[in-house]
Structures are given as structure tokens and as C-alpha cells.
Amino acid sequence: MRLSFAEFDQDPEKGWRPFYEKRCFGAAQELLSMYIERNPGVAKKNFMLNFHAGQMCAFTGDYEAAETYFRKSYSGRVSSWSNWDAFVDANIAFINSDISDLERAKSKIEQQVTITEGAYPNFPSHLYGKKINLDVVKAFMACIGKSYSIAYHDCRI
Secondary structure, X not given: OOOOHHHHHHOOOOOOHHHHHOOOHHHHXXXXXXXXXXXXXXXXXXXXXXXXXXXXXXXXXXXXXXXXXXXOOOOOOEOOOOEHHHHHHHHHHHHOOOHHHHHHHHHHHHOOOOOOOOOOOOOOHHHOOOOXXXXXXXXXXXXXXOOHHHHHHHOOO
């Protein structure tokens, strides 16, 4: 638990991500919870930690805990390329099977710019030609009523 935020949350070979890749969502969630508890200042500054903990809870079907974590992951930031809070809203709407809120969140995300090569030099190439997180929200809409894990992993086009 002495890893930096970047190592723990973003490095695919450290922190919780190796467990996620093996679909050991409960173990990943436990690590995230411990990291958040032991590093409250880091968690407060890095909203992604609570979001990822929420996702791991949702993958295991614990939607109540997922919603609690998701609600702690609002950033209050909106840019031309990302409306993060709308994505958080979409996740909450999905786990609550609230199609109206999901449609509202999708509408906000559709207003984002499409990522183009060179315009955002630090973005990975797999995002070129996409609106960030729109594919996930479309999967949620296509699979409303199914589990979060199925919608997130199996319904994306």
C-alpha cells in the first residue's frame, strides 16, 4: 500500500489492476478499499480511486456499495473532451435501472468532442475517433437490466 496513486491505480502491472485483468473483482475491490482507507488524502485528490472501487463492487453485484463509491467520485470538472460527472451519473443510472437518467447522461456525453490524433497528445491511440466513455454508456443502454459486468464487458460494440 505504499505505491503512489499512479502506480496503484494506473499501472497495469501493479496495484489493483492485475486482479481486475483476471476478473478477480472482489480482490481488486478489497485492495482499492484498503488503499482508500490508508490514503484518504490521495483518494480525495484522485476521484478515480473511488470510481474504480465502485466499478469493482458493481462487477460483483454489490450495487449499494458501488453507488456509495460512485457518488464519491464526482470531480466537478467538465472539459470539451470529457464530462466525467455525466459518466458517473450513467454508471449510477445503470445500476439503478433508471433509463431516463441514463439517457440524460448519454446526451451530455454525446456533446463531447471526438478525440483526434495530435489534438490530445497524451491520449492513447485507442481513443482516436471516439468520444470518451460513450461506448460504455451505449453498452449500458443496450443491456439495461443485465448485470453491470455483462453490460461493461460483453455489450460494447
